[in-house]
Amino acid sequence: MSISPVRKNDQDGRSYAMADDEGRPGTPGGPSTSVITKVKPKTKRPNLYRVLILNDDYTPMEFVVHVLEKFFQKDVEAATQIMLHVHHHGIGECGIFTYEIAETKVTQVMDFARKHQHPLQCVMEKK
Numbered sequence: 400m401s402i403s404p405v406r407k408n409d410q411d412g413r414s415y416a417m418a419d420d421e422g423r424p425g426t427p428g429g430p431s432t433s434v435i436t437k438v439k440p441k442t443k444r445p446n447l448y449r450v451l452i453l454n455d456d457y458t459p460m461e462f463v464v465h466v467l468e469k470f471f472q473k474d475v476e477a478a479t480q481i482m483l484h485v486h487h488h489g490i491g492e493c494g495i496f497t498y499e500i501a502e503t504k505v506t507q508v509m510d511f512a513r514k515h516q517h518p519l520q521c522v523m524e525k526k
Contacts, residue, residue, distance in 0.1 A: 448501035
Protein backbone atom coordinates (compact mmCIF):
# COMPACT_ATOMS: atom_id res chain seq x y z
CA MET A 400 0.00 0.00 0.00
CA SER A 401 1.43 3.40 -0.99
CA ILE A 402 0.47 6.66 0.71
CA SER A 403 0.87 9.87 -1.29
CA PRO A 404 2.27 13.02 0.37
CA VAL A 405 -0.19 15.20 2.22
CA ARG A 406 -0.71 18.61 0.57
CA LYS A 407 -1.29 21.69 2.69
CA ASN A 408 -1.77 25.38 1.92
CA ASP A 409 0.19 28.15 3.62
CA GLN A 410 -1.25 31.58 4.45
CA ASP A 411 -0.58 32.89 0.93
CA GLY A 412 -2.56 30.07 -0.68
CA ARG A 413 0.49 28.25 -2.06
CA SER A 414 0.48 24.53 -1.56
CA TYR A 415 3.39 22.41 -0.48
CA ALA A 416 3.93 18.72 0.16
CA MET A 417 4.46 17.26 3.61
CA ALA A 418 6.76 14.27 3.35
CA ASP A 419 5.80 11.12 5.21
CA ASP A 420 9.01 9.26 6.11
CA GLU A 421 7.31 6.42 7.97
CA GLY A 422 8.15 3.03 6.60
CA ARG A 423 10.98 4.18 4.37
CA PRO A 424 14.35 2.49 4.73
CA GLY A 425 16.87 4.44 6.81
CA THR A 426 14.30 6.51 8.69
CA PRO A 427 13.05 5.98 12.22
CA GLY A 428 9.63 4.42 12.60
CA GLY A 429 7.99 7.38 14.35
CA PRO A 430 6.33 10.43 12.86
CA SER A 431 8.56 12.76 10.91
CA THR A 432 9.03 16.50 11.23
CA SER A 433 9.49 18.94 8.39
CA VAL A 434 11.01 22.39 8.42
CA ILE A 435 9.32 24.86 6.13
CA THR A 436 10.98 28.22 5.60
CA LYS A 437 9.40 31.26 4.03
CA VAL A 438 11.53 33.87 2.30
CA LYS A 439 10.43 37.36 3.29
CA PRO A 440 10.39 39.66 0.22
CA LYS A 441 12.51 42.78 0.52
CA THR A 442 10.52 45.95 0.11
CA LYS A 443 11.98 48.91 -1.73
CA ARG A 444 11.67 52.46 -0.43
CA PRO A 445 9.35 54.59 -2.59
CA ASN A 446 10.85 57.21 -4.87
CA LEU A 447 10.75 60.75 -3.51
CA TYR A 448 9.80 63.91 -5.37
CA ARG A 449 10.62 67.57 -4.74
CA VAL A 450 7.73 70.02 -4.96
CA LEU A 451 8.95 73.34 -6.36
CA ILE A 452 7.41 76.79 -6.76
CA LEU A 453 8.50 78.89 -9.73
CA ASN A 454 8.88 82.66 -9.73
CA ASP A 455 6.70 84.93 -11.81
CA ASP A 456 6.33 88.71 -12.01
CA TYR A 457 2.64 88.84 -11.08
CA THR A 458 1.88 86.65 -8.05
CA PRO A 459 2.10 88.69 -4.82
CA MET A 460 4.71 87.62 -2.29
CA GLU A 461 2.03 87.46 0.44
CA PHE A 462 0.05 84.95 -1.63
CA VAL A 463 3.11 82.67 -1.99
CA VAL A 464 3.67 82.82 1.78
CA HIS A 465 0.00 81.94 2.31
CA VAL A 466 0.29 78.95 -0.06
CA LEU A 467 3.36 77.67 1.78
CA GLU A 468 1.59 77.95 5.13
CA LYS A 469 -1.66 76.40 3.90
CA PHE A 470 -0.42 73.47 1.80
CA PHE A 471 3.05 72.76 3.20
CA GLN A 472 2.49 73.55 6.91
CA LYS A 473 5.34 76.07 7.01
CA ASP A 474 5.42 78.70 9.73
CA VAL A 475 5.52 82.36 8.70
CA GLU A 476 9.30 82.58 9.02
CA ALA A 477 10.05 79.44 6.96
CA ALA A 478 7.44 80.38 4.35
CA THR A 479 8.94 83.86 4.02
CA GLN A 480 12.45 82.43 3.57
CA ILE A 481 11.25 80.04 0.83
CA MET A 482 9.32 82.86 -0.87
CA LEU A 483 12.41 85.11 -0.86
CA HIS A 484 14.50 82.24 -2.27
CA VAL A 485 11.94 81.85 -5.09
CA HIS A 486 11.98 85.61 -5.66
CA HIS A 487 15.79 85.85 -5.89
CA HIS A 488 16.64 82.51 -7.55
CA GLY A 489 13.55 81.82 -9.64
CA ILE A 490 12.70 78.53 -7.94
CA GLY A 491 12.25 77.19 -4.42
CA GLU A 492 11.65 73.84 -2.77
CA CYS A 493 8.46 73.48 -0.73
CA GLY A 494 9.02 69.91 0.43
CA ILE A 495 9.93 66.33 -0.47
CA PHE A 496 7.19 63.71 -0.72
CA THR A 497 6.22 60.38 -2.23
CA TYR A 498 4.79 60.57 -5.75
CA GLU A 499 1.10 60.57 -4.80
CA ILE A 500 1.47 63.22 -2.10
CA ALA A 501 3.67 65.44 -4.30
CA GLU A 502 1.19 65.18 -7.16
CA THR A 503 -1.69 66.07 -4.86
CA LYS A 504 0.13 69.10 -3.44
CA VAL A 505 1.02 70.39 -6.92
CA THR A 506 -2.62 70.06 -8.00
CA GLN A 507 -3.90 71.77 -4.85
CA VAL A 508 -1.50 74.71 -5.25
CA MET A 509 -2.26 75.13 -8.95
CA ASP A 510 -6.04 74.98 -8.37
CA PHE A 511 -5.80 77.46 -5.48
CA ALA A 512 -3.68 79.88 -7.56
CA ARG A 513 -6.10 79.70 -10.51
CA LYS A 514 -9.07 80.22 -8.19
CA HIS A 515 -7.41 83.43 -6.95
CA GLN A 516 -6.41 84.42 -10.51
CA HIS A 517 -2.64 84.16 -10.01
CA PRO A 518 -0.26 82.61 -12.57
CA LEU A 519 1.79 80.84 -9.85
CA GLN A 520 3.44 77.65 -11.11
CA CYS A 521 4.12 74.62 -8.94
CA VAL A 522 5.90 71.53 -10.28
CA MET A 523 7.42 68.30 -9.01
CA GLU A 524 10.66 66.56 -9.95
CA LYS A 525 12.18 63.23 -8.98
CA LYS A 526 14.80 63.59 -6.28
